[in-house]
Amino acid sequence: MSNVLRARRDLARRQEIAPARAVVKLSGSVRDAAEYRRSADALHMAEERQRLAVEAGEMGTWFWDLTADELVFSPRAKALFGFPPEAEIDYQSFLERLHPDDRQDTHAAVQRCLDDGMDYDVEYRALRAGSGWRWLRARGSSDRDSAGKPIRMQGVVYDIDAHKTAIKKLTESEARFAALFRQxxxxxxxxxxxxxxxxxxxxxxxxxxxxxxxxxxxxxxxxxxxxxxxxxxxxxxxxxxxxxxxxxxxxxxxxxxxxxxxxxxxxxxxxxxxxxxxxxxxxISERKHAENALREETRVLGILNRTGAMLAAELDLERLVQAVTDAGVELSGAEFGAFFYNTANDEGEPYTLYALSGAPREAFENFPLPRNSALFGPTFRGGGIVRSDDVLADPRYGRNKPYRGMPGGHLPVRSYLAVPVISRTGEVLGGLFFGHGRPGVFSERVERLIGGIAAQAAIAMDNAHLYRQAQEEIAQRSRVEEQLREAVERQTLLAHEFHHRLQNKLTIVQAVINAAARRAKTIEEFNAAVGHRIAALARTNTLLLQGGFEGALLEHILRVEFEAHQGGGNRIVCEGPTVMLPSELVVPLAMAVHELTTNAAKYGALSNSTGQVSLAWQSNAVGDERTLELNWIERGGPPVSVPAHRGFGSALLERVLASRQGASVETEFAPEGLRVRFKLALT
Missing domain, CATH: 3.30.450.20 (PAS domain)
Structure with missing residues (x-):
């Protein structure tokens, strides 16, 4: 821009002095004319290049003659600022077109250009009619006279609103990304x-x-x-x-x-x-932990089911104890486990190694069996479970001569768990012992599981002992004289009858455990589902014992079940004749009544203060066949609807009662209350 202005100025000066040179020689005039034409051509070419550059960049040009205080905008520059084409512009009107927040900075940039000769480069917002504020950028420079005084400014201005908008969007996007990234x-x-x-x-x-x-x-x-x-x-x-x-x-x-x-x-x-x-x-740690916990619970329930089934059926003491020891190792995660039979006398003679799991028997053969030490003694005295996260740091460890701890070459033990196996009579049959070479392996949960296994083992061992004693007695009676044969036969029948009844009880327990295991999500739910049903079974078994296993009166069964249930009171009305139930029906019917009473207390007529249960029965005889019909009717409870899923009680009724020969169960979910009808063959 400054070159173009200088060319115009030089051309004007030459035109002013041309008349004074009329007396020069012709040759000089020719040279001046040629020089003039060259200057004019150069000026024209420079102006054309500038015009093309400005038009290509959609830029406006401006020129400010400070001497005349004249500010000249090109048409494009006027359009950028919203001035009409015929507008006369001065510096003040230019500033008034700028956004109030940008005027001071713009004026300061002009002053720096005029005072210090710095290049003029500023961005500001200008008001354009119909389009509001738009961002513009102006660039320029100043010229000075020979004394260094600024005499003019010139430059270009162009629209950067789209660029500014893009930068703003980019900045906002980066801010959103930064917030999202950090938050x-x-x-x-x-x-x-x-x-x-x-x-x-x-x-x-x-x-x-x-x-x-x-x-x-x-x-x-x-x-x-x-x-x-x-x-x-x-x-x-x-x-x-x-x-x-x-x-x-x-x-x-x-x-x-x-x-x-x-x-x-x-x-x-x-x-x-x-x-x-x-x-x-x-x-996803929480989900993984839940999945692992579920797999662990499934694994534990599988072991418990398998072990329970084995304990219910196995009467061989050696196989029974070995299976319990193996199950204990599997449940606890121990490296090895052992069962020691309690044969110690008052002087602390060695105990007998009865079963070993997870280690060869040779691992114990070279060492003396455990004695009545501070760690072993409480187990064989029935003093409770002993669990140590690290026996080497346990104050009870290493207090007995001659080894003052484990002898050299012994299996490495840091985690230690010992559980006594106590008979129903209170006799300590022995102890289950588990070890691991790493500290802190056995948790409280493992302790509870092994405690449960030990309790089952004690019952099974009692049964095995009883069975073994019966078998030994049968063998002994078979060798006596002829006059004892009848007694031997009666004993044999008694043993078989006992075994048969025991198997029936264990089958019902098995059904309860299996049904609870399929539905329980946690071991606590499993325990809750099984506990009160086993208690009901125990009460019924007491009635059978009192009747010599010949049977029990229906009234007695109902009274025991209703008295055990708190909150029933006189809201349960019973009506019917005296009926003696055969022993094989006592437990199934008692379990059925227990399930109905529990269900009524949770969801039915006994769950509020106004409901009532009516229980009526009658005995019918056709020829030699006698049947019992019993009707359970609930009234006054919450409205009843058909459940979406079959519950635990329904499954138990079908599994335990309806499977009996000649038995049927009809259930009606009437809106006013549940109705159940039982038909049982008494003969």
Missing amino acids: TAVGIAVTDTAGRFVMVNPSFCEMLGRSEDELLCLSLRDVTHPDDMPESLERTQRLAGAGESFAMEKRYLRKDGAEVWVNVSVSTFEDATGERHVSVARD
């Missing part, structure tokens, strides 16, 4: 192709228990579980350069060594420094 609940980490951390958000830091500075000095290899690293590395290598993504479940390691299960999605992108990998990790 999102999922962990986000950016790594280079070598796996080194480049960026991590606070959630990722919290997930791994490390600070941002710590993580930026590490790589994925440093925080990934060693077992998951091969798959993670292989999938990441396949990802490089492919522009795809993958997702996997893996474990991170926190600073404290704890494992964190995550579902991580990994993808690639490129920035100015090259390829980057971004990992989005969601903590």
Whole structure:
């Protein structure tokens, strides 16, 4: 711009002095004319180049003659500022077109250009009619006279509103990304192709228990579980350069060594420094723990079911105790377990090794059997369960001569668990002992499980002892003289009858346990579902014992069940004749009444203060066949509807009662109350 102005100024000066040179020689005039034409051509070419550049850039030009205080805008410049084409513009009207917040900065930039000769470069908002404020950028420079005084400014102005809008959107987008990156609940980490951390958000830091500075000095290899690293590395290598993504479940390691299960999605992108990998990790530890807990509960219930079935059927003492020891090792996670039979006398003679699991018998043959030491003694005296996270740190350990602890070469034991096996009579039959070479293996839950196994083992061992005694008595009676044969036969029949009745009881217990195991989600639910039903079975068994296992009166069964249920009172009305139930029907019917009473208290007529239960029965005889019909009717309780799923009680009724020959159960979910009709064959 300044070159064009200088060319115009020089041309004007030559035109002013041309008349004074009329006396020069012709040759000089010719030279002046040629020079003039060259200057004019150069000026024209410069103006044309400037015009093309300005038009190409959609720029407006401006010129400010400070001497005349004349401010000249090109048509494009006027349009950018919203001035009409015929407008006369001065510096003040120019400033008034600017946004109030931009006027001071713009004026300061003009002053710097005039005072210090600095290039004029400023961005401001100008008001344009119909389009509001728009961002413009002006650039220019100043010229000075020989004394250094500014005499003019000139430059260009152009629209940068779209650029400013794009920058604003980019800034807002980056701000949103930064907020999302730092505030999102999922962990986000950016790594280079070598796996080194480049960026991590606070959630990722919290997930791994490390600070941002710590993580930026590490790589994925440093925080990934060693077992998951091969798959993670292989999938990441396949990802490089492919522009795809993958997702996997893996474990991170926190600073404290704890494992964190995550579902991580990994993808690639490129920035100015090259390829980057971004990992989005969601903590799924809670879900994994729940899955593991469910698998563990399923495994435990499977062992308990298998062991319960074996204990119910097995009468061989050696196989029984070996199976219990094996189950204890499996349940507890012990490296080895043993059962020692209690044969110690008052002087503390050795106990007898009865069963061993998880270790060869040779591992004990070279060492003396345990004595009445501070650790072993309480178990054989029935003093309760002994559990130690580390026997080497236990004050009871190493107090007995001659070894003052474990002899050399003994199986390594740090975690220790000992549970007494106590008969129904209170006799300590022996003890279950479990060990592990690592400290802290046996938890309170394991202690409870093994305690339950020990209680079942005690019952089974009592039964096995009884069976063995019966068998020995039968064998002994078979060798006596002829006159004792009848007594031997009666004893044999008694033993078989006892075994038959015991099997029936255990079958019902098995049904209760299996039904509860299929529906219970936790061991606590399992215990709750089984506990009160076993108690009901025990009450019924007491009635049978009082009747010599010949049977029991129906009234007695009902009275025992209703008295055991709190809250029934006189709201349960019974009516019917005296009926003696045969022994095989006592337990199933008692269990059925127990389930109905419990259900009424939870959901039916006994769950409020106004409901009532009517229980009526009658005995019918057709020829030699006698049947019992019993009707259970509930009234006054909450409205009844057909349940969506069959409950535990319904399953038990079908499994235990309806499976009896000649028995039927009809259930009606009437709106006013539940109705159940039983038909049982008495002969």
